Amino acid sequence: MSLSVESHVSIERVAIVGGTHGNELIGVFQVRKFAQLPHLVQRSNFETLTLVSNAKAVEARRRYIDTDLNRCFNPQDLQNPNLVDYEQLLAKKIAYTIQQEKIDFIIDLHTTTSNMGLTIILHNQHPYLLRLAAYLTTLNPLVRVLVHQFNHDNSYLIDLCELGLAIEVGPIAQGTLHAELFQQSEALVGAILDFVERCNQGETPEIPETFTLYEQVKILSYPRDEHKQIRAMIHPQLQARDYELLHPGDPLFLGLDGEVILYQGESTITPVFINEAAYYEKDYALGLAIQQPMTLSN
Amino acid sequence: MSLSVESHVSIERVAIVGGTHGNELIGVFQVRKFAQLPHLVQRSNFETLTLVSNAKAVEARRRYIDTDLNRCFNPQDLQNPNLVDYEQLLAKKIAYTIQQEKIDFIIDLHTTTSNMGLTIILHNQHPYLLRLAAYLTTLNPLVRVLVHQFNHDNSYLIDLCELGLAIEVGPIAQGTLHAELFQQSEALVGAILDFVERCNQGETPEIPETFTLYEQVKILSYPRDEHKQIRAMIHPQLQARDYELLHPGDPLFLGLDGEVILYQGESTITPVFINEAAYYEKDYALGLAIQQPMTLSN
Numbered sequence: 001m002s003l004s005v006e007s008h009v010s011i012e013r014v015a016i017v018g019g020t021h022g023n024e025l026i027g028v029f030q031v032r033k034f035a036q037l038p039h040l041v042q043r044s045n046f047e048t049l050t051l052v053s054n055a056k057a058v059e060a061r062r063r064y065i066d067t068d069l070n071r072c073f074n075p076q077d078l079q080n081p082n083l084v085d086y087e088q089l090l091a092k093k094i095a096y097t098i099q100q101e102k103i104d105f106i107i108d109l110h111t112t113t114s115n116m117g118l119t120i121i122l123h124n125q126h127p128y129l130l131r132l133a134a135y136l137t138t139l140n141p142l143v144r145v146l147v148h149q150f151n152h153d154n155s156y157l158i159d160l161c162e163l164g165l166a167i168e169v170g171p172i173a174q175g176t177l178h179a180e181l182f183q184q185s186e187a188l189v190g191a192i193l194d195f196v197e198r199c200n201q202g203e204t205p206e207i208p209e210t211f212t213l214y215e216q217v218k219i220l221s222y223p224r225d226e227h228k229q230i231r232a233m234i235h236p237q238l239q240a241r242d243y244e245l246l247h248p249g250d251p252l253f254l255g256l257d258g259e260v261i262l263y264q265g266e267s268t269i270t271p272v273f274i275n276e277a278a279y280y281e282k283d284y285a286l287g288l289a290i291q292q293p294m295t296l297s298n
Numbered sequence: 299m300s301l302s303v304e305s306h307v308s309i310e311r312v313a314i315v316g317g318t319h320g321n322e323l324i325g326v327f328q329v330r331k332f333a334q335l336p337h338l339v340q341r342s343n344f345e346t347l348t349l350v351s352n353a354k355a356v357e358a359r360r361r362y363i364d365t366d367l368n369r370c371f372n373p374q375d376l377q378n379p380n381l382v383d384y385e386q387l388l389a390k391k392i393a394y395t396i397q398q399e400k401i402d403f404i405i406d407l408h409t410t411t412s413n414m415g416l417t418i419i420l421h422n423q424h425p426y427l428l429r430l431a432a433y434l435t436t437l438n439p440l441v442r443v444l445v446h447q448f449n450h451d452n453s454y455l456i457d458l459c460e461l462g463l464a465i466e467v468g469p470i471a472q473g474t475l476h477a478e479l480f481q482q483s484e485a486l487v488g489a490i491l492d493f494v495e496r497c498n499q500g501e502t503p504e505i506p507e508t509f510t511l512y513e514q515v516k517i518l519s520y521p522r523d524e525h526k527q528i529r530a531m532i533h534p535q536l537q538a539r540d541y542e543l544l545h546p547g548d549p550l551f552l553g554l555d556g557e558v559i560l561y562q563g564e565s566t567i568t569p570v571f572i573n574e575a576a577y578y579e580k581d582y583a584l585g586l587a588i589q590q591p592m593t594l595s596n
Contacts, residue, residue: 029554032527032554037555062360113471113474172471173411173470173471173472175411175578176575177531177532178531178532178537179531179534179537179552180534182531230327230475234476235477236477256327256331257331275474275475277472277473281359
């Protein structure tokens with residue numbers, strides 16, 4: 001696949017958001033730091049706003065109060081007056097703010113208990129985003145680019161803008177900070193702002209000719225017993241092996257009773273978000289992604 | 299220090315407890331497994347009961363509903379009719395059950411986000427517990443024995459019996475399972491039950507002449523700014539270094555602004571529970587323990 005340069009995009013207002021999940025502390029503390037030291041996120045040719053999106057959940061040290069805020073931004077839901085859970089109302093307020101403030105680029109800061117390193121999540125393949133993502137992969141070998149299009153209903157905060165991305169850093173336990181990941185996450189934010197500044201100036205930041213795009217295509221659930229209780233754990237040989245190839249016949253789960261459950265797929269695939277804490281309630285044990293080599297024109 | 303053999307102790311009823319913190323899943327799933335497969339915890343000369351102690355918190359995927367259950371067992375609090383938070387009432391019910399069931403040994407299963415390996419926590423130095431702990435250290439080099447006596451008000455679930463211990467396994471994120479730690483935790487429970495069975499029979503399980511006891515003597519808090527907000531994280535050089543010696547002048551915290559804060563103590567000490575998620579609200583960044591070589595007589 002080849003992409004032409006998108007020279008038309010000019011960003012005027014960027015929002016850096018943390019605390020969309022209240023127990024993902026790196027984003028919360030990052031945004032607080034940027035609010036205290038705004039020169040860190042100021043650039044010459046656009047405005048930057050910072051937002052702790054779910055301060056009440058942060059205060060409660062929980063992912064959310066009533067429901068996952070980061071599934072409340074579907075346009076139909078935002079228009080639905082019957083949706084009045086705390087996060088459903090909060091989403092409407094945030095959507096209004098993003099619109100009023102004329103935000104045209106969103107960076108949403110997340111953490112994961114999975115060994116996802118420094119993952120850039122895109123919800124579409126806009127050439128501007130792909131070029132930015134390719135640029136970020138050159139900064140740190142832990143940077144990987146994951147596209148979430150599968151089964152996607154535009155219900156995430158970043159879906160409020162065409163241009164936006166989430167940064168997922170891990171592994172880190174919910175409710176904790178981690179100095180190294182904090183610094184790496186901050187460096188990514190800085191690099192994104194630099195990229196935007198240079199593109200706004202008409203410069204073309206140097207990007208690699210090709211990079212790897214991971215596209216999530218499937219979710220695997222936990223095996224359950226007749227009472228719907230989880231009856232198996234991520235197998236030790238799969239634990240923390242995000243982005244390492246999974247082959248047909250490889251161990252996937254280890255039953256509480258010791259049974260080994262193998263991957264039954266027909267071809268090699270890339271596991272992502274293995275054993276993410278917040279996904280237990282979503283019945284999501286791991287995601288499966290395919291690798292796409294992307295070629296960009298300079 | 300030398301200890302004589304305690305041959306008088308005979309255990310009649312053991313309770314294996316999980317879910318005292320609702321988001322520490324290994325204990326919850328372990329106890330459910332034992333309830334389904336009781337032969338795993340049955341032994342010839344005592345009874346074993348299993349208990350998920352805070353099922354409502356497990357259901358809510360949270361450490362607790364109103365307050366930390368594992369700080370509600372102080373005898374005065376159990377007698378205080380004014381304490382009616384959910385966990386305060388639950389503690390009274392559990393204390394009554396433990397008494398009615400004539401439980402004389404408690405194993406309480408916990409997990410931690412800190413790299414505590416397989417830690418046996420004792421709340422007193424009863425010779426029986428020390429001999430058991432020494433026995434467990436022979437089974438796996440990750441087993442360490444930590445005594446919590448400092449600042450201790452008998453408010454933990456295991457304080458309901460003179461003989462009891464907590465098993466803390468980590469590192470593991472709250473709200474997740476981890477197959478290897480699950481198996482290691484289960485093996486420890488089995489070994490404890492074997493030890494009790496053999497002692498009840500008048501046998502003397504072979505124990506090492508000496509082992510290392512860690513005694514927690516101090517807690518270090520997070521540095522805070524003028525608004526009482528945490529302003530520094532565990533330093534990368536200290537992260538996950540539980541049980542590795544900390545020397546005066548070693549880095550302790552890394553400020554959000556990059557400032558390095560050094561350990562100011564006068565002597566070398568052992569850090570424990572570094573960066574435990576549940577302790578952020580308790581303002582406990584890490585514990586400091588001293589090592590005591592213990593000599594036991596066979």
